[in-house]
Amino acid sequence: MIVTKWERFFNGINALLLVIIALTMFFPFLYIFTISFSSIESYLSNELLLWPEKFVTDAYRHILSNDRFIHSLGVTVYITVIGTLLNLLFTTTMAYGLSKSFYGQKAFMLGVLITFLFSAGIIPTYLVVRATGLLDTTWALMLPILISPWNLIIFRQFFRGIPEELSEAAHIDGAGELTIFRTIILPLSKPALATFGLFYAVAHWNSYFTGILYISDSSKWPIQVLLRQIVIVNDSNALQQQVLTNPPPAETIQMAAILLATVPILIVYPFLQKHFAKGVMLGSVKG
Known part of the structure; x- marks a missing residue:
C-alpha cells in the first residue's frame, strides 16, 4: 500500500x-x-512543581489512618460492587426478554424509549425515593439508576444478533429460558458485560450528587461526597480525626485524597481491557 x-x-x-x-x-x-x-x-x-523534591507521605498517612475516610471508601466500594452487579442483572434480563417476540413487546419498548427521551426530574425522583423509605440508605444510591435505557437498548440489539439456532438447539435438549440465558447467552456476552459493567462501575464510583441529595447522615457518605467536602467546600472538619500532631498542609491532604479516590477505579480497567475493546463496537454497522 x-x-x-x-x-x-x-x-x-x-x-x-x-x-x-x-x-x-x-x-x-x-x-x-x-x-x-x-x-x-x-x-x-515553588509556584509550580512537576516532581517532588523529596517524597513525603505525611498526607497519605494522615488520610489512611483516618476512620472516616476509610469508612467512606468502604461505602463507595460496596455501592460500586453491589450496584454494578444489580445493574447488569436487571439490564441483561430485561434486555433478553425484550429481544424475544411476544405480545405487547412494542408497548414495553415504547416505555423504555420514553424514559430514555424524557426524565422525570430531580424533585419527582426525590419524592419517590422518600416515599419508598430509601432516604439515608445506600439503596438510594443504587436503585433509582438500576437500569440505563441506553444500555438496555444496546444489550437488546446484541442479544438479537446471537444466532437463534443456539437457543433452538438448547430447547430441543430440554433447556429452559433461564438455563439458556445463563449457560449460552451470558458466556457469549462477555464483551458487552465488561463494557457496560465498567460504565456502570465508573458511574457508581464517581457519583456524588445523589449522595448529597439522598444521604444526610455523614457516616454514610460515599467517598466522592467526602472528597467534595475536603476539596471544594474546604471543610476543615471533614476529616475529624487528627492523626498527626502537626498535620500536613490542607492542599497536600486534598491532593492525596483525590489520588486515593481516583486510583482504585483506574486499576480495574486493565483487567477488562481485552473485553472492553470488543465491547465498544457493540451496535456498530457490520459489513
Whole structure:
C-alpha cells in the first residue's frame, strides 16, 4: 500500500494532536501526584512543581489512618460492587426478554424509549425515593439508576444478533429460558458485560450528587461526597480525626485524597481491557 505525502502529513498532524491531548489530560494527574508527595517547604517555595523534591507521605498517612475516610471508601466500594452487579442483572434480563417476540413487546419498548427521551426530574425522583423509605440508605444510591435505557437498548440489539439456532438447539435438549440465558447467552456476552459493567462501575464510583441529595447522615457518605467536602467546600472538619500532631498542609491532604479516590477505579480497567475493546463496537454497522 502506497502512502502519499499528504497522508503522511495528515497522520503526523493526528499523532501530534493526540500527543497534545494526552499530555493535557496527564498533567493534572502529575500535578496532583507531585503535590500530594511534597513537603510543606517545597510546596510553599515553588509556584509550580512537576516532581517532588523529596517524597513525603505525611498526607497519605494522615488520610489512611483516618476512620472516616476509610469508612467512606468502604461505602463507595460496596455501592460500586453491589450496584454494578444489580445493574447488569436487571439490564441483561430485561434486555433478553425484550429481544424475544411476544405480545405487547412494542408497548414495553415504547416505555423504555420514553424514559430514555424524557426524565422525570430531580424533585419527582426525590419524592419517590422518600416515599419508598430509601432516604439515608445506600439503596438510594443504587436503585433509582438500576437500569440505563441506553444500555438496555444496546444489550437488546446484541442479544438479537446471537444466532437463534443456539437457543433452538438448547430447547430441543430440554433447556429452559433461564438455563439458556445463563449457560449460552451470558458466556457469549462477555464483551458487552465488561463494557457496560465498567460504565456502570465508573458511574457508581464517581457519583456524588445523589449522595448529597439522598444521604444526610455523614457516616454514610460515599467517598466522592467526602472528597467534595475536603476539596471544594474546604471543610476543615471533614476529616475529624487528627492523626498527626502537626498535620500536613490542607492542599497536600486534598491532593492525596483525590489520588486515593481516583486510583482504585483506574486499576480495574486493565483487567477488562481485552473485553472492553470488543465491547465498544457493540451496535456498530457490520459489513
